Amino acid sequence: MATRLDVNKTYKLYVGGAFPRSESGRTYEIADTKGRFLANAAQASRKDVRDAVTAARKAQPGWAAATAYNRGQVLYRVAEIMEGRREQFTGEVAVSEDLSSRNAAAVVDAAIDRWVWYAGWSDKFAQVAGAANPVAGPYFNLSVPEPTGVVGALAPQSSSLLGLIEVLAPIIVSGNSVVAVTSQDRPLPAITLAEALATSDLPGGVVNLLTGQTDELAPILAGHLDVDAIDLTGMAGRDTTDLEVLAAENLKRVLATPDTEPDVTDPPAGPRRILAFCETKTVWHPKGR
Amino acid sequence: MRPPTDRLADALHRALLPLLESELPLLESDMTSLVLPGEADLSEVTASGSALRRFLHGLPGVDQVGVEKRAATLATRSIKRASKVQALELAIGMVDLTTLEGADTPGRVRSLCAKARIPAPGYPDVPSVAAVCVYPDMVATAVDALSGTGIHVASVATAFPSGRAHLDIKLADTRNAVADGADEIDMVIDRGAFLAGRYGQVLDEIVAVKNACGDAHLKVILETGELATYDNVRRASWLALAGGADFIKTSTGKVSPASTLPVTLVMLEAVRDHAALTGEIRGVKSAGGIRTTKDAIRYLVLVNEVAGAAWLHPDRFRFGASSLLNDLLMQWHKQATGRYWTSNRVTID
Numbered sequence: 004m005a006t007r008l009d010v011n012k013t014y015k016l017y018v019g020g021a022f023p024r025s026e027s028g029r030t031y032e033i034a035d036t037k038g039r040f041l042a043n044a045a046q047a048s049r050k051d052v053r054d055a056v057t058a059a060r061k062a063q064p065g066w067a068a069a070t071a072y073n074r075g076q077v078l079y080r081v082a083e084i085m086e087g088r089r090e091q092f093t094g095e096v097a098v099s100e101d102l103s104s105r106n107a108a109a110v111v112d113a114a115i116d117r118w119v120w121y122a123g124w125s126d127k128f129a130q131v132a133g134a135a136n137p138v139a140g141p142y143f144n145l146s147v148p149e150p151t152g153v154v155g156a157l158a159p160q161s162s163s164l165l166g167l168i169e170v171l172a173p174i175i176v177s178g179n180s181v182v183a184v185t186s187q188d189r190p191l192p193a194i195t196l197a198e199a200l201a202t203s204d205l206p207g208g209v210v211n212l213l214t215g216q217t218d219e220l221a222p223i224l225a226g227h228l229d230v231d232a233i234d235l236t237g238m239a240g241r242d243t244t245d246l247e248v249l250a251a252e253n254l255k256r257v258l259a260t261p262d263t264e265p266d267v268t269d270p271p272a273g274p275r276r277i278l279a280f281c282e283t284k285t286v287w288h289p290k291g292r
Numbered sequence: 293m294r295p296p297t298d299r300l301a302d303a304l305h306r307a308l309l310p311l312l313e314s315e316l317p318l319l320e321s322d323m324t325s326l327v328l329p330g331e332a333d334l335s336e337v338t339a340s341g342s343a344l345r346r347f348l349h350g351l352p353g354v355d356q357v358g359v360e361k362r363a364a365t366l367a368t369r370s371i372k373r374a375s376k377v378q379a380l381e382l383a384i385g386m387v388d389l390t391t392l393e394g395a396d397t398p399g400r401v402r403s404l405c406a407k408a409r410i411p412a413p414g415y416p417d418v419p420s421v422a423a424v425c426v427y428p429d430m431v432a433t434a435v436d437a438l439s440g441t442g443i444h445v446a447s448v449a450t451a452f453p454s455g456r457a458h459l460d461i462k463l464a465d466t467r468n469a470v471a472d473g474a475d476e477i478d479m480v481i482d483r484g485a486f487l488a489g490r491y492g493q494v495l496d497e498i499v500a501v502k503n504a505c506g507d508a509h510l511k512v513i514l515e516t517g518e519l520a521t522y523d524n525v526r527r528a529s530w531l532a533l534a535g536g537a538d539f540i541k542t543s544t545g546k547v548s549p550a551s552t553l554p555v556t557l558v559m560l561e562a563v564r565d566h567a568a569l570t571g572e573i574r575g576v577k578s579a580g581g582i583r584t585t586k587d588a589i590r591y592l593v594l595v596n597e598v599a600g601a602a603w604l605h606p607d608r609f610r611f612g613a614s615s616l617l618n619d620l621l622m623q624w625h626k627q628a629t630g631r632y633w634t635s636n637r638v639t640i641d
Contacts, residue, residue: 053632060635229634253634
């Protein structure tokens, strides 16, 4: 019997629900932690960022208009699809992060559980963060958190799957759409996540994933005037003054950079990351008699 | 350009016989074009219905595959940054900012006029648009809002967009718009008559409307989406030019498909050949369906390559559009500031 030829996967970007190559045609080599070649990944360019933001902007109103309950259902569905790809995730996390397969499997379980954890928040965070405010007049005064719009996100550099989900899920659960730059050197689980997202019920464009050089893409996202907020987690420990100056031009919400990459093994204490990308709307309504 | 084959030369020659009594040598010509040297006039072909029909049906057929291929090839041309800024400013200056809705109000027309004067407040480098295009009953409002700016007021007329009305009503429609101050009239041809082969009737109507226009420029809308073939587009173009159109315009914007690159290519060829034949320069207006800067720049490339650089001027090429201007402004800002712009910073209409 003839030797079977290898069928290797082409790792591409995830933009607007489709899997395009980089507009620039560039790719870069992905190696494991010991420097051995794993795959070529698409190296996103300025125009890929532009296209991703356009797709995100287009998808956002429809996603935000879905009921909170429905968004929670859709996110739970993503977790279901991930569950079916657990072995693929485990393999990729193991080579990307140099973990034993048992440890990698534990990370994947945690990642899926985290997705479910955030899915559960969809119809609850507004009750935690919203309020019926007592005011000195005959009015109902209600504050509710609303999604800010299109969010740019720099995913953590070392935690390739769990860290990415810890960034992505809280952004979209409230009705934002996101353009995320994946871990620069460990992007493979992110692309597999994109495949899970594409086959779930999440509308195309709500999540857009770009693989490439974080330093090249971050200023473009931070300076883009059609991006409403930016999560700088992926720049942990680095000086982000320039990015914050760029972000100030259109008053982006900035989730400030931590000194070290946050440990995301356990779920956070509350919906802090969700609320970081929400704006509070306050409504005054006459009470009548 | 490649020299024409003998067969092509013969075909062109035969086609042009009704037009020219004397035999003229043919210039080098590309496959889809009709270039004539020297000056002549079209009065002979418009003298009678049968001469007109002979002329229009004697025009060389359009090579559909060829024209689509050429338009597609030109659309792939890469425009570098310095040229892009120039193209953006040129395109903004070529826009006929249009609102043709049943729900148009004087307030909406006035706000459109304000945008036409200063498309990008705070950025004096951005030129104002060429014209504002409205329904006849809104002309007075637009004229008032644009007085002293040099921006033209264009009005659709002649029972736009269908053109299904009696001639006296169409003429009255035109005269009213001109009386209110419109200096450009966008008329629609009677597609029913054209498709039925009553070319003389279409021509007479164009001539009559041209007379009713007085000093106002006349743009003749061919509504190419209803003409079905490129051959018909070429015939209608020549018909409109013979009738005295200052511009030939692709579409009303109310019919799909509206303006396309190949159709515009055929019309540009007609205008170019008409200029070569008669020495008179006429313009082309592409309207409907052009929404992005990328599209607009493709049209400019087409104008430059087909008609020539002389046509890259608001007096000779126009975009009939509303949402296109916003995209042009966003791209202009991108080029000026290096940062991607947001639709939140341009007006909705």
